[in-house]
Amino acid sequence: MLKIIDKYILKRYLGTFAVMLLMFIPIGIVIDVSEKVNKMIENHVAFSAVAKYYLDFTIYFANLLFPIFLFLSVIWFTSKLANNTEIIAILSSGISFSRFLRPYIIGATIVSLFALVMTIYLVPNASAGFKSFRYTYLSASGPDSMRDDTDVFRQISKDEYIFVSNFNDVSKMAFNFSMEKFEGDKLKYKLLASRIKWNAKTKNYTLYNYTKRKVGQFGDIIESGEVKDTVFKFDLEDLTPVVYIAETLPLNELNKFIDKEKARGSSNINVYKVVLYKKYSIPVSAFILTIIAVAVSSMKRRGGMGANLAIGIILAFAFVFLDKVFGVLAEKSTAPPLLAVWTPNIVFGILAIYLLRNAKR
Incomplete structure (x- = not known):
């Protein structure tokens, strides 16, 4: 049974994450519209096609950036708890730091399962619509560049x-x-x-x-x-095949496609494997980033919430940087795709353990 404190933190965890998504996705849509509206008008794109594109845009980028949104939302509301001395009161009541983490882990599990379902069932269709629209109406070279x-x-x-x-x-x-x-x-x-x-x-x-x-x-x-x-x-x-074919396939079809391309000796096999492995690595990153966020923001700092957010943004950019670098490394070199995709999680997992041990002290 969840206790009152668990329900309180879990509600803040999921609520702040939802608010973060609802804040940043519309901003992303507005920026994208301002950049692409001239192209859409030139190509006489129907309103229904634009509406479908931005629905796919929302799903595609929510899945792509959800670990970062989750990370920043956890830092945000945990910093508020620390500044209001609520965390000190919780720990002073005899609750251990590990027990304090329980609602965060439950929240990370809920978000990760939801992200995994999205990645397997919703994101492939959204990715197909999103990429097809961009190549058809927004790319300078047109739909011909969709194919290798x-x-x-x-x-x-x-x-x-x-x-x-x-x-x-x-x-x-x-x-x-x-x-x-x-x-x-x-x-x-x-x-x-x-x-x-x-x-x-x-x-x-x-x-x-x-x-x-x-x-x-x-x-x-x-x-x-x-x-x-x-x-x-x-x-x-x-x-x-279209250059982004792997991103448009559900999990079972993607596995079959990779097996077929292996038999054909495809030079793009590492690109397809990166897409497959990221379906699992992205949800797992929710746990790692949640632990780091709690460890960083649970202490009351002189700079307050601003200092915690600054640290969080630096760590978020570092995670994105590692993810992009090792993703490209796997696609363009002989580096094992599985190791390359999971390296950011391994590095930040070690960091999470280190920060968590210090936070417990």
Whole structure:
């Protein structure tokens, strides 16, 4: 059973966090509107599309920044408790600092579970709508930049490889297509075509100016022609996915997508793994940042709430900096994505333990 003090702190914890979100998200929307309104007017964007975009914007950024909002909200209301000597009164009544932390941990658990559900079920759809709108209406290079569509190479099976020099999403046509099949290190089959077009109605492909070569023991078999319809194991959506595809997939689909891209030898596999691991690391950061916030703000300082907030903002920026640096490191280098994604939590987890031990004293 929760005691009165637990209910009091938990109510302040969740209430201040909600107020922080309601304060900063509208500010973010106003800033974004002021920056993008000219582009929207130029592109004659419908009001319904803009409304949908800002709904997706709210979900996307609330999920992305919720650890920071939570951190600052905990510092805010805990500093008020300290300045009003309420914490001194609580601890003087015989309650240990660990027991004082219990409602904070309960609050962090509630927020983390909610964030995890959002990340798995709501954020992928919001991310798809948010990114699609920006590329379609706000990007200088337009929707063509949504896809990794130049010099695309894919491994589609254990021994089959395909390549296209570029891909047109509107016509669903790729250029300078080649497909190779190997047995061990020996080439057994090669297909070349100046163009290959995906036919959505018939679910097949049309090859233009193609040459097919089968390597035989006593001679090669060569076939060529101007046009030919055929069927492959892949489709052009798989060949040239949108650059942010991983962010738009629910958890089970993301796991399947990563397994498929591993088999294909995708060069973007670390990018997809970073998205997967962050689904778990962000909710866990709520616990770590809550403990740090309580440890920092539970002491009454000479500078009052302002000093605590200053320390909190510095720590928040440090957390964001580490998160961004190690995220990019995982995507652009050979660093293990799992370790890179969790490094900010590990570093701040150690800091949380240190600060908590000092706060107990």
